[in-house]
Amino acid sequence: xxxxxxAATARNQATAMLAELETHAPGAAQRLARxxxxxxxTWPELTVDLVPEARTGSRCSVAGAYDFxxxxxxxxxxxxxxxxxxxxxxxxLGHHLQKNSFDLMAAFESxxxxxxxxxxxxxxxFAAEILLPTPLVDHHLDAAGPTAxxxxxxxxxxxxxxxxxxxxxxxxxxxxxxxxxLDTGGQVVFAASHGxxxxxxxxxxxxxxxxxxxxxxxxxxxxxxxVRYRDGILGRELHAQTAPMNGYLVAVLVTDSAxxxxxxxxxxxxxxQAGEYICEHCxxxxxxxxxxxxxxxxxxxxxxxxxxxxxxxxxxxxQGCFTLHPPAMFADxxxxxLDCS
Amino acid sequence: xxxxxxxxxxxxxxxxxxLKVPDAVREVATAPPRDPEPGQIWRAxxxxxxxxxxxxxxxxxxxxxxxxxxxxxxxTDTLLLPAGASTLEQPLALWWGLRLPLPWYVLDRQVSQLxxxxxxxxxxxxxxxxxxxxxxxxxxPRPAAAAAEYRGVLADxxxxxxxxxxxxxxxxxxPELLQRRGINIKQLASHLHxxxxxxxxxxxxQAPLTPEQAETLAAALGLGADEVLTANPALPALVIHELxxxxxxxxxCALATRTATxxxxxxxxxxxxxxxxxxxxxxxxxxxxxRADRYFxxxxx
Numbered sequence: 350x351x352x353x354x355x356a357a358t359a360r361n362q363a364t365a366m367l368a369e370l371e372t373h374a375p376g377a378a379q380r381l382a383r384x385x386x387x388x389x390x391t392w393p394e395l396t397v398d399l400v401p402e403a404r405t406g407s408r409c410s411v412a413g414a415y416d417f418x419x420x421x422x423x424x425x426x427x428x429x430x431x432x433x434x435x436x437x438x439x440x441x442l443g444h445h446l447q448k449n450s451f452d453l454m455a456a457f458e459s460x461x462x463x464x465x466x467x468x469x470x471x472x473x474x475f476a477a478e479i480l481l482p483t484p485l486v487d488h489h490l491d492a493a494g495p496t497a498x499x500x501x502x503x504x505x506x507x508x509x510x511x512x513x514x515x516x517x518x519x520x521x522x523x524x525x526x527x528x529x530x531l532d533t534g535g536q537v538v539f540a541a542s543h544g545x546x547x548x549x550x551x552x553x554x555x556x557x558x559x560x561x562x563x564x565x566x567x568x569x570x571x572x573x574x575x576v577r578y579r580d581g582i583l584g585r586e587l588h589a590q591t592a593p594m595n596g597y598l599v600a601v602l603v604t605d606s607a608x609x610x611x612x613x614x615x616x617x618x619x620x621x622q623a624g625e626y627i628c629e630h631c632x633x634x635x636x637x638x639x640x641x642x643x644x645x646x647x648x649x650x651x652x653x654x655x656x657x658x659x660x661x662x663x664x665x666x667x668q669g670c671f672t673l674h675p676p677a678m679f680a681d682x683x684x685x686x687l688d689c690s
Numbered sequence: 691x692x693x694x695x696x697x698x699x700x701x702x703x704x705x706x707x708x709l710k711v712p713d714a715v716r717e718v719a720t721a722p723p724r725d726p727e728p729g730q731i732w733r734a735x736x737x738x739x740x741x742x743x744x745x746x747x748x749x750x751x752x753x754x755x756x757x758x759x760x761x762x763x764x765x766t767d768t769l770l771l772p773a774g775a776s777t778l779e780q781p782l783a784l785w786w787g788l789r790l791p792l793p794w795y796v797l798d799r800q801v802s803q804l805x806x807x808x809x810x811x812x813x814x815x816x817x818x819x820x821x822x823x824x825x826x827x828x829x830x831p832r833p834a835a836a837a838a839e840y841r842g843v844l845a846d847x848x849x850x851x852x853x854x855x856x857x858x859x860x861x862x863x864x865p866e867l868l869q870r871r872g873i874n875i876k877q878l879a880s881h882l883h884x885x886x887x888x889x890x891x892x893x894x895x896q897a898p899l900t901p902e903q904a905e906t907l908a909a910a911l912g913l914g915a916d917e918v919l920t921a922n923p924a925l926p927a928l929v930i931h932e933l934x935x936x937x938x939x940x941x942x943c944a945l946a947t948r949t950a951t952x953x954x955x956x957x958x959x960x961x962x963x964x965x966x967x968x969x970x971x972x973x974x975x976x977x978x979x980x981r982a983d984r985y986f987x988x989x990x991x
Contacts (some may be wrong), residue, residue, distance in 0.1 A: 355969070396991065398987075398988075400984075410979060411969045411980040411983070412970045413970040414967055414968065414988065415968040416963065416967055416968075416985065416988045416989070417885075417888070417891075417966075418887075421886070424987060424988055437970055439972065440970050441968070444737070447819075447885050448886060448887040448968075449885075449887060450886065451875060451886055454875045454890055455874075457875070457890070457894075462892075463865060463895070469968075469970075472968075472970075503796040550870070628943070
C-alpha cells in the first residue's frame with residue numbers, strides 16, 4: 350500500500366532539493382528540463398556516463414547509479430527512450446544533492462532506516478518536479494482532476510516519459526482510483542494507484558468494459574468498469590475514461606468526481622468480487638478468493654477440495670454404489686467395484 | 691634483453707615451445723571465470739599461496755577441495771588418476787586426506803575438468819570405490835622424506851587457502867551507538883573531518899571506521915576505541931557472496947591495481963562501495979549482481 354507519510358515527507362524534501370539546486374546552480378532546473386545530460390556534463394564536480402543497458406546483464410536491471418566518489422559519478426543505462434534516461438539522470442542528481450548537503454540530510458535523522466527510503470522517494474519526486482514543473486502540470490491538468498486527453502496533452506507538452514506523467518497525474522486524482530498505461534494488447538504497462546489496491550504490471554485488462562470499447566474503436570471511450578485483480582477478482586466499479594497515447598492507451602479510473610462528467614456520484618462500493626467457478630469434478634458452483642492453481646488457473650472447490658487439474662489417478666464410477674473409485678477397486682473389465690461385485 | 695638473463699630466458703622459451711597445452715585446457719583457462727562446479731580443477735590463489743585443487747562439492751560460499759599435484763609424490767590417502775581422467779591429459783595425484791573447505795574467493799581460474807566421476811565420500815573415511823584405472827597411493831616406492839615434506843607443503847597451502855578472510859566482522863551497531871549518543875551526521879563529519887557523503891555512509895552503517903577514526907570518535911564519545919571499532923558495519927551475506935564469485939576476481943584485482951592496495955583491501959572497498967551505491971532498479975529487492983556490475987563500471991572506467 351502507499352505510504353502516505355513517506356510520500357508527503359518526500360514531497361517536502363523534493364521542495365528543499367529544488368531550493369538547494371537553485372542555490373547551487375541558478376537556473377539549472379529549467380536547463381535540466383530541456384536536456385538533462387547537456388546540463389549535467391557542465392557540472393565540474395560530476396562525471397556522467399551513459400552505459401549500455403545490456404551490460405547490466407541481469408534480470409532485474411539497474412537503470413542508474415550514483416557513487417559519491419570522490420569524484421562523484423553518475424551512470425545511466427542507455428534506455429530506449431530519452432525521457433526515461435532523463436528521469437533516471439535527474440533521480441541520480443537527487444542523490445548527489447542529498448548526499449552533499451547537511452541541511453538536506455537532516456530529514457534522514459528522524460527516519461528509522463536512516464532515511465534510505467526517503468532519499469530514494471525524494472529523488473523520484475524531485476525528478477518528476479524538474480521534468481514536469483508544477484506550472485506546466487497545472488496548465489494541463491484541471492483543478493477538478495486529470496482527464497485522459499489532459500494527460501496525453503501534458504505528455505506531449507513536457508517531453509517527460511509516459512510513466513512520469515502517469516505518476517504526476519495520479520497525484521491530482523480527485524478521488525480514489527488509478528491511472529493505467531496499457532499496450533495495444535490490453536496489458537498494463539504501468540499503473541499508478543491512489544487509495545485503491547495497486548494493479549500488477551503486466552496484468553490483462555483489455556476485455557473489461559470501457560477499455561475493450563476503446564481498443565475496438567479509436568482509443569477514446571468513457572463509461573463504468575471494474576478492474577481485474579489476481580485470479581479474476583474484480584475491484585469496485587469505477588468511472589473510466591481512455592485516450593490514445595501514441596501506440597498506448599491511457600485510462601483514468603475513479604470512484605467518483607470524474608473530471609470529465611458534470612456530476613458523478615460515488616459508485617456502489619461492492620468491494621473486491623471473487624471469481625465464479627463451476628467445479629470440473631463435482632459440478633459445484635462456487636466463488637473463491639483463494640489463490641488459483643498455477644496449472645489450471647482455478648482455485649480449489651470448497652466442496653470436493655479439488656481444482657480443475659485432472660486427477661493423478663484415473664477414477665471410474667461404480668454402477669453399483671455410484672461412487673468414484675480408483676482403478677484398483679475394479680476387476681479387469683468390471684463396471685462394479687470390488688465392494689459391489 | 692639483459693645478456694646475463696639471455697641464457698635462462700632462451701632456455702625457458704625453448705622449454706615452453708616444447709609444451710602443448712591441450713585445447714580443452716586452453717579453452718577453460720582463457721574463458722571468463724564462472725561459478726565453481728564439482729569435478730572441476732581450479733588454480734586457487736590467496737596472497738602468495740598458489741595451489742591446484744579439484745572441487746568435490748559446492749556450497750553457497752565454500753567449496754570442498756582436494757589438493758592436486760602431478761603424480762610424483764603420494765601417500766596412502768592419495769588417489770592416483772590416470773592421464774585420461776582429466777582434460778590435463780596428465781596422471782594426477784589427488785591428496786584426498788588433505789581435503790578442506792575453501793571460500794569461493796580463493797578460486798582464481800579453472801584450468802581443467804575431470805572426465806571421470808569422483809567417488810562419493812562425505813565423511814573422513816576414504817571411499818571404497820574408485821574410478822576406472824585409479825589406485826590409492828602407497829608411501830613405500832617413493833623417497834619417504836621428500837614425499838612427507840611435499841605433503842606438508844600441500845597441507846600448509848590448503849590451510850592457508852582455507853583460512854583466507856577478507857570480510858569485516860563488525861557487529862553493525864554503529865548507527866545505534868551514534869544515535870544513542872546524540873551524534874548527528876554533521877557532528878560526525880566534524881569529529882572525523884569527513885566529507886558529507888562519507889559522513890552519511892558512516893552514520894547509516896554503510897561504511898566502516900578505520901582504527902584511527904574509531905580512536906578519534908571514541909575519545910569524543912568517552913568510549914573505548916575497541917568498543918567503537920567492534921560496532922563497525924557488517925556486510926549483507928548476499929554482498930559478500932556476490933564479491934566472492936570467481937567472475938568478480940579480475941575486477942577486484944583491477945581495482946587493487948588502480949588504487950594501489952592489496953586484494954583484500956580492494957575487496958572490502960568494493961563491497962562497501964556496492965553496499966552504499968545509490969542505484970535505481972526495477973524490482974523490490976536489491977539486485978546485488980547488477981549493483982556490482984555498475985560499481986565496477988564506474989570505478990574501472
